[in-house]
Amino acid sequence: xxxxxxxxxxxxxxxxxxxxxYGEKQALKNISMQIPKNSVTxxxxxxxxxxxxxxxxxxxxxxxxxNCRIEGKVSIEGRDIYGQDVDVVELRKEVGMVFQKxxxxxxxxxxxxxxxxxxxxxxxxxxxxxxxxxxxxxxIWEETSxxxxxxxxxxxxxxxxxxxxxxxxxxxxxTILFDEPTSALDPISTSRIEDLIMNLKKDYTIVIVTHNMxxxxxxxxxxxxxxxxxxxxFGQTRQIFHNPQEKSTEDYITGRFG
Amino acid sequence: MFSRNSKxxxxxxxxxxxxxxxxxxxxxxxxxxxxxxxxxxxxxSLLDFLTGKFWYPTSVNEQFGxxxxxxxSLLVTVGAILFSxxxxxxxxxxxxxxxxxxxxxxxxPFIEILAGVPSVVYGFFGLVVLVPLMQETFNLPTGQTALxxxxxxxxxxxxxxxxxxxxxISSVPGTLRQGSLALGATRWQTIYKVIIPAAISGIxxxxxxxxxxxxxxxxxVLMVTGNAAIIPSFPGGFLDPVRTMTATIALxxxxxxxxxxxxHALFAVGSVLFIITFLVNLVADSIKKKYRFxxx
Numbered sequence: 365x366x367x368x369x370x371x372x373x374x375x376x377x378x379x380x381x382x383x384x385x386y387g388e389k390q391a392l393k394n395i396s397m398q399i400p401k402n403s404v405t406x407x408x409x410x411x412x413x414x415x416x417x418x419x420x421x422x423x424x425x426x427x428x429x430x431n432c433r434i435e436g437k438v439s440i441e442g443r444d445i446y447g448q449d450v451d452v453v454e455l456r457k458e459v460g461m462v463f464q465k466x467x468x469x470x471x472x473x474x475x476x477x478x479x480x481x482x483x484x485x486x487x488x489x490x491x492x493x494x495x496x497x498x499x500x501x502x503x504i505w506e507e508t509s510x511x512x513x514x515x516x517x518x519x520x521x522x523x524x525x526x527x528x529x530x531x532x533x534x535x536x537x538x539t540i541l542f543d544e545p546t547s548a549l550d551p552i553s554t555s556r557i558e559d560l561i562m563n564l565k566k567d568y569t570i571v572i573v574t575h576n577m578x579x580x581x582x583x584x585x586x587x588x589x590x591x592x593x594x595x596x597x598f599g600q601t602r603q604i605f606h607n608p609q610e611k612s613t614e615d616y617i618t619g620r621f622g
Numbered sequence: 623m624f625s626r627n628s629k630x631x632x633x634x635x636x637x638x639x640x641x642x643x644x645x646x647x648x649x650x651x652x653x654x655x656x657x658x659x660x661x662x663x664x665x666x667s668l669l670d671f672l673t674g675k676f677w678y679p680t681s682v683n684e685q686f687g688x689x690x691x692x693x694x695s696l697l698v699t700v701g702a703i704l705f706s707x708x709x710x711x712x713x714x715x716x717x718x719x720x721x722x723x724x725x726x727x728x729x730x731p732f733i734e735i736l737a738g739v740p741s742v743v744y745g746f747f748g749l750v751v752l753v754p755l756m757q758e759t760f761n762l763p764t765g766q767t768a769l770x771x772x773x774x775x776x777x778x779x780x781x782x783x784x785x786x787x788x789x790x791i792s793s794v795p796g797t798l799r800q801g802s803l804a805l806g807a808t809r810w811q812t813i814y815k816v817i818i819p820a821a822i823s824g825i826x827x828x829x830x831x832x833x834x835x836x837x838x839x840x841x842x843v844l845m846v847t848g849n850a851a852i853i854p855s856f857p858g859g860f861l862d863p864v865r866t867m868t869a870t871i872a873l874x875x876x877x878x879x880x881x882x883x884x885x886h887a888l889f890a891v892g893s894v895l896f897i898i899t900f901l902v903n904l905v906a907d908s909i910k911k912k913y914r915f916x917x918x
């Protein structure tokens with residue numbers, strides 16, 4: 365089932381037998397997956413299937429949840445991110461995350477983007493360049509270049525989300541995780557973010573959780589289908605949507621449930 | 623149909639009268655306070671009252687100068703703020719961001735109980751424990767000093783500052799916290815660069831309300847500050863006895879002949895106090911309103 369993925373040389377993210385429990389409840393069951401470099405991988409499935417929980421394992425955001433227990437191995441660029449010597453701060457610098465609801469900090473547009481570089485010790489004179497570069501990459505420079513000092517909360521929802529993407533890019537990660545980034549946005553803002561994600565895959569490895577199957581079909585190269593904490597099927601997006609191997613994948617994609 | 627309507631109307635008007643009553647009471651308090659206070663200025667000029675350096679209400683050549691009392695209040699209040707704000711905000715951060723929820727649930731009720739202790743009990747504690755301690759520590763002729771009052775008032779203002787700051791910090795959306803952590807910020811960087819700035823107006827409101835409480839407090843300062851109506855020096859005055867506006871009213875009102883200049887002077891002091899606390903509360907309220915906008 366993962367034949368088409370395996371012939372890619374070195375996967376960016378490699379997950380082996382990942383199990384996760386919230387207290388007594390097992391939320392992820394034996395997940396194994398190889399996510400290739402410079403691609404967009406979409407994770408789909410009905411609510412509560414574990415796709416968001418899974419993506420949060422990749423930058424260890426689940427560490428924040430009490431009673432959360434993880435077994436198995438997750439390697440990013442060949443390094444076990446749950447290993448003894450891993451610095452979570454370093455990991456999150458390399459694996460950025462954009463959330464479901466735009467969450468700009470209550471400060472200026474400039475300061476939002478500069479926040480990451482500042483805490484990681486960027487020098488003052490480099491900051492302007494980093495901020496402009498990040499805003500350009502996130503396709504929001506044109507709208508904000510003349511008002512960098514105004515509060516980020518004065519932007520529209522879609523602009524706020526692109527600002528959050530810019531903020532993530534400013535830290536210069538190599539992998540970016542998107543957790544349903546457009547579910548709170550209108551169709552026009554959504555399509556701008558989708559274009560942006562497709563552009564970003566040149567330079568970044570992207571994993572996106574989405575509720576929206578059309579979105580997965582439009583923007584991703586690979587798709588994984590989750591159901592009840594299990595990864596049912598993973599492969600090239602075209603194959604998943606046109607020729608799914610599993611009955612439940614087909615049922616979900618054709619809208620029989622979910 | 624008609625009777626139901628009139629019943630509704632009846633309840634409405636009863637509630638209206640009750641809520642209007644509080645406004646009316648406040649208005650009447652103002653009226654009596656200012657009326658008696660203003661009578662002082664038939665004898666003494668307003669300027670002499672506000673800038674007078676001596677409070678000699680019972681001497682032959684009586685003088686009613688507000689300055690020593692005002693500075694006494696100011697010194698004690700500033701000291702209380704310096705003492706309670708860092709402590710209060712730090713406790714609020716600990717409870718809402720760092721402590722395990724079980725620890726926080728254990729601590730919170732105790733802090734709230736602190737607010738319910740009668741002020742005379744605080745005063746008693748101050749007199750018996752803190753005053754001798756100050757006297758020994760700083761080798762003073764008396765332990766009844768401005769600093770003693772500041773520490774006691776600081777402790778009394780703590781519950782207000784902790785509770786309201788804690789509310790403000792907890793109402794910062796979790797998504798901001800996650801956003802910061804996901805950028806590779808440490809927990810401490812997240813707290814002081816994102817959470818505190820996001821909650822800053824709520825924290826300022828908490829501080830203002832704490833100030834309001836400290837300025838208006840009477841019993842404790844009466845018991846532990848020594849009540850000497852002299853202009854305190856700064857910052858050395860912290861170790862001298864002072865007299866606050868509130869303590870002055872409480873001490874002298876019982877013995878003053880009604881209708882005398884002294885009587886009116888005390889009302890004038892009360893009016894000043896009223897105006898100050900009114901303004902402080904107004905500022906706290908407007909900060910709080912602004913902050914409600916921001917969080918939503």
